[in-house]
Structures are given as C-alpha cells and as structure tokens.
Amino acid sequence: MVIAIIGSGAMGSLFGGRLKSAGNNVTLVDVWEDHIQTINNNGLIIENPTKRDVIYISACLPGDLQKPPDLMIIFTKTIHTESALKDVQSLISDQTTILTVQNGVGHDRIIARYFDRSKIIHGVTTYPCHILGPGHVRTEEEGTIKIMTLDGRHRQMLSDVDRLFNSAGLNCEITPDVTVAIWEKLAFNAALNGMTTVLRLPVGEIDRVDDGRDLVKKIVDEAVEVANRMDIAISKSRILSTVSMAFRAHKDHKPSMLQDVLSKRKTEVDFINGAIVREAKALGFSVPANETLYRLIKVLEATYLKKE
C-alpha cells in the first residue's frame, strides 16, 4: 500500500515512522522544510523512555508529492485540514482512502468536500507524542486508535487499515460507535485545553479549587448535552474520570492549544469549544460556558494573529 502522511508533525511522524518500520511505502508530507530536510538527510528519530529508533523514510513538501497514494493519513492541525487537502488535491483519485484521527469535530465535513464519504475513515487516538526538533519526535507511552468509516458501513479498506496499523505495532480497533469516542475526547479537550489555554496554566492548576473543577463539569455537561441531542451517547462519568486521571498523571502538562497560544500560533479552538458552540446553535440552544471560553480564546488569538 502506498501511504502518504499529510501533515507530519509529532503524530504524523510517529504514525509514519512506525508504518515505514513495518515495511510499508510511506512518504511524510509537511510544510516545515527543516524537518523534511533533516529526515531526508539523517532519518527520522523516534524516541521513547526505553529506546531510540532512527528510521530512513522519505519526506517532501506538499507540492513535491509525486505518486498518488492508496491511503492518505491526514495529521495536520485540524485548522489546516482544508489547505493541506488543496495542496495534494491533484493526487486524490477514486482509489484513495483518507483517514483522520485529528482532534476536534467539524473537519470531517471539510474532508467530505474532497473525498467521497465512503472513502473516509475517521476516529480518535490517545497516542501522546511531541516534537523535540526537526526530524526528532518523542512519545512517552503507547496509546490506542479507534476508527470507523464516516458513513458507518464496514468496508474492506477499513479492515485493511486496521490490520496495517496493528502490524506496525499501533494499537488500533474498529469501533462502530466511534463518534462516542470522538465526542468524549472533544468534551475532555474542551474542558482541559480550553481552560488551560485561557488561564495560561498547566492542567494541574485547574484542580486547585472547587471553582476550577466545577467549571470543568459545566463545560463537560454542555458537551454531553449537545452530543446526546445528536444521539451520540457520550458518558459524563467516563469523561470526568479521564479528567481526574489527567489531573493526577499530567499535572504539569500544557495541552497543545495552550502551547499554540504561548507560541502565538492559531489554535484549534474553532474545532473544539467552537464546534460545541456551533452544534448547539444548530440545535437551537446555547452552551454559555463553552461560548465564554471560546470567545476569550478568540480574543487571545486576535492579539497576536492580527499583529503579525
């Protein structure tokens, strides 16, 4: 199978590197020239607490991708989904399957402008990974991947992708109700990413006072209400227990949205809290805590984005 990873930051590199190590034909695609050049010259380093692999894998800029892939895995930040697809549009054929396990909700609609829904696999992953520098990523522990076709039908290519991942040591499972997992991660991110970003504080600080924990519950409540009205049976208690685990295990973690603000980059808030606000509005009700966070983060973004 010819595989292209569209957007090869931390997660794209991890997935691409593992798939390549397992003997697949993989190309990493990204707009970060230093990263690409380093990978092509020296290989991609993937390290974890117990080992360090150097993987020789080809990498290129979006415009330089030549071969139409059988599988595109899109791993850009959610906000760059559309521009990334535009860049590789000429290589998309009826044979191309696309997979997204990006954060948030709403990007599947963007992907469906470029791909037939029967060719789209969506899902969610808990693999943690971060960039240490060009051509160098680090992962702390193993995670899971849950996938399903966007149209909800079992298809051969879904089983193929599942097998592909597992044979590369990536723990994947086909999950018919994957939207539950997607929305539970969304609710978790809305609470922790949203709050840490506004507060510009790591995860553990939210846990210091009742007001912090209460606000988490309120944000999750709102997300649960939206999901339930969309007939997505997400579980408040399951989300809150993941939050509690994060409070214990990831005290000092600065979620990606907070890192974006600290580095003055555009955040994914439109696909996190913003998505909850949009879906609620479409259903005719309001989610004021998410909306307040959303607007605060839009103001924060505006202070640095418009200045540039």
Place this chain on the structure above:
Amino acid sequence: MVIAIIGSGAMGSLFGGRLKSAGNNVTLVDVWEDHIQTINNNGLIIENPTKRDVIYISACLPGDLQKPPDLMIIFTKTIHTESALKDVQSLISDQTTILTVQNGVGHDRIIARYFDRSKIIHGVTTYPCHILGPGHVRTEEEGTIKIMTLDGRHRQMLSDVDRLFNSAGLNCEITPDVTVAIWEKLAFNAALNGMTTVLRLPVGEIDRVDDGRDLVKKIVDEAVEVANRMDIAISKSRILSTVSMAFRAHKDHKPSMLQDVLSKRKTEVDFINGAIVREAKALGFSVPANETLYRLIKVLEATYLKKE
C-alpha cells in the same frame, strides 16, 4: 468635622488630601507602613497633568487612630472592608457616619454589621487615581461622586457630606437612585475588569474582535437582567457606551483587578462578577458568562494565593 479615611491607597489619599487642603481635620489610616511614614515625614504628594501638590496631613496605622471620627470614609479594597472595620471598631459611635464609594456590590451588607443603616452613605465614584509610590499618588482627570444614604432617606448628614466634598473641589451630587449608578459601574467592571483579568491583557485588546465585544455584551446583559429583577433600572445602552469610551480612551489601561493578578494579590472578583453570580442565584436563575469568568479568576487566584 473630624474625618478618618480608612484605607488610604490611591483613592483614599486623593480624597483625604483634597479634604485636608480644604481645611478639614483629616487622618489617613492604612496598613502600609512605608506610605504612612513617608506622608508623616514629607507630606502627601498629589499630582495631575498640570500640577503637583504637597499636603501635610497626618497618617497612622489602624490601631493608632485615637480620636473617634464624625465621618469615616472607607476606601480599602472591597475585600478588606470587614477586617478594616474590625481594626477601628472601638472608635465607632452612634455619632459616626460612614461613607463607601468602593467598587462592587455586597460590601454594604458587611458595613451594616458595624453601623446602623441610617448612618451609612453609599455611592460610586469615577475619579481615576493610582499610586506612584509611598506618599505619592497621581490622578489624570477629574471625576464625579454620587451618593445616597443606604436606607434611601434624605438626612442632614447626607447634605453635610455633599457640601464637604464640593467645598474640597470633589464633584459630588446626591443621587436618590444611586444604586442604578452603582450597578452600572458594577456591570462595566464585570465586563472589562473580569475579561482583562482572565485574558491578562489591557482594555483595548478586547475590542479587537467581534468575539470580545460580543462577550462584553453578554456579561453586561446578565448584569442588567439581575439588576432589573431587583428593580434597579440600569441601562444597557448607557453601560455599553461607557465601555466604548473606555475602548477608545483607555486602550492601554490595566484595570485594578488585572493589576492584582499581575502582582499576585487577592482580587475583588467576589464583589464584582461573584456578586452578580450570587444575586442571580438568590433570584433563582443563572448568569453563566459571569460565572465562567468568576471561576476562571478564582482558579488564577488559587495558583498564587495558596502557594504563599
């Protein structure tokens, strides 16, 4: 009239200095020893864009105030109201009138534990003033003071205080519906102080995007709803026009609540957004935007207050 200013930071010093200049017997009371010592040794400097006065006025610690005053003007931060009154409790008699034009809502109930309601004058002021250092304050422009007795009855002492202020060059007026002015300032502060504090950005940054201005409107809307249900006829359009003026004229201003967070001090949020939340709860409804801001600020406070 023997006057004691309880809490002589920027505003207390400005009011005290002006009253002293006009020939009154005034003592500044504060817990900041450097400030007191400097004033006693060198006088109090009050400067504005056109002049600089040095006023010889006595200042002391709360425990050192000897003479029972006829008028106490309380100018501590709202959160320190109760502890300040405790400190001077032994000097409060039936003859003592107390005046508060402090920020926020809710401290009048605290004062009413120490004073008969007929002896309390409350109100609001727009005088801007800040501390430049011990014994040194600066004001940029003139403001207004609006006052009324807490029980709503015209009394001799109300006219006396009004005359006292005006004869010291402080623009005061008796305003029978002063709670309207108090709540309009509260709504203004809830929006601008609350938002700038969470965002840790000056006033003008909120004005950069629709989301910022929309959130201001939402916060003001909620305050208006609370006030109106309490039969306080505050005007949304009047508040929003004051906000617009602040966006234009005070772009770079960091409101006191933000300054408190930047200096890791306890903020007045319990008497601003927190007061709106409490009053709404008492009336049986919710004000989610104010509540979200309130909780975020409580988390921010907790990060530095508990650590000390």
